[in-house]
Amino acid sequence: MSKTNLIILICVAASLFLWLAENPDVIMSQLAFSAENLLNGRAWTLVTALFLHADPAHLLGNMMFLFVFGNTLEKELGAGRTLAAFFTGGVLSFLLGVFFYPPETFLIGASAAIFTLASFAMLVKPLKFSLLFFMPIGLVALIYFIYN
Numbered sequence: 001m002s003k004t005n006l007i008i009l010i011c012v013a014a015s016l017f018l019w020l021a022e023n024p025d026v027i028m029s030q031l032a033f034s035a036e037n038l039l040n041g042r043a044w045t046l047v048t049a050l051f052l053h054a055d056p057a058h059l060l061g062n063m064m065f066l067f068v069f070g071n072t073l074e075k076e077l078g079a080g081r082t083l084a085a086f087f088t089g090g091v092l093s094f095l096l097g098v099f100f101y102p103p104e105t106f107l108i109g110a111s112a113a114i115f116t117l118a119s120f121a122m123l124v125k126p127l128k129f130s131l132l133f134f135m136p137i138g139l140v141a142l143i144y145f146i147y148n
Contacts, residue, residue: 003079004070007051007086008063011110014051015059028052032106035098050090052108062110065144068130069117072137076124082117089116111148118144 014031021027030042033049053059073082093112101107118141121128126138133140 002071002074003083004066004074007070007083007110008066011051011053011059011063011066014048015053018052019055028106028108032108033094033097034106035101035103038098039103046091046094047087049094049106049108050087050110050113053110054108058109061147062114064132065118065140065147066110066114068132068137068140069114069121069144072121072125072128072130073117077120085116085120086110086113089113115144115148 018024018027018031029037031045031048031052033045037045053062070082070086073085090110090113093115094107097107122138122141126136126141128137129135130137130140133143
């Protein structure tokens with residue numbers, strides 16, 4: 001199994017865990033990123049928040065694009081570089097978010113991490129054809145940029 005597909009499974013499992021929880025606020029307070037959480041020593045939320053999604057539409061949209069961009073890059077650049085791009089883009093987006101959101105605002109999702117992968121895929125394999133979207137990866141990336 002590719003590392004990208006493993007991330008997809010973790011995102012689905014973590015999101016279901018959040019949605020089906022008896023008290024989702026407790027999970028958000030421990031796993032979602034916020035400046036407040038970071039200042040309170042919950043640095044792990046920089047990573048765990050990447051796997052949580054607000055609702056099924058958010059999850060499905062992100063996972064479709066992650067599947068295309070992540071697997072394309074894994075085949076071209078390897079799993080290590082693909083994961084490095086994913087986590088670097090995601091973590092940096094949360095850190096930059098502290099300048100735009102109140103400290104108690106929770107940030108979740110992998111959109112920025114996937115945006116990073118889309119950018120790399122657009123540069124590395126823009127003409128590779130996506131069977132999921134029936135168009136070149138470069139065009140899929142443009143659609144993702146507009147979608148977000």
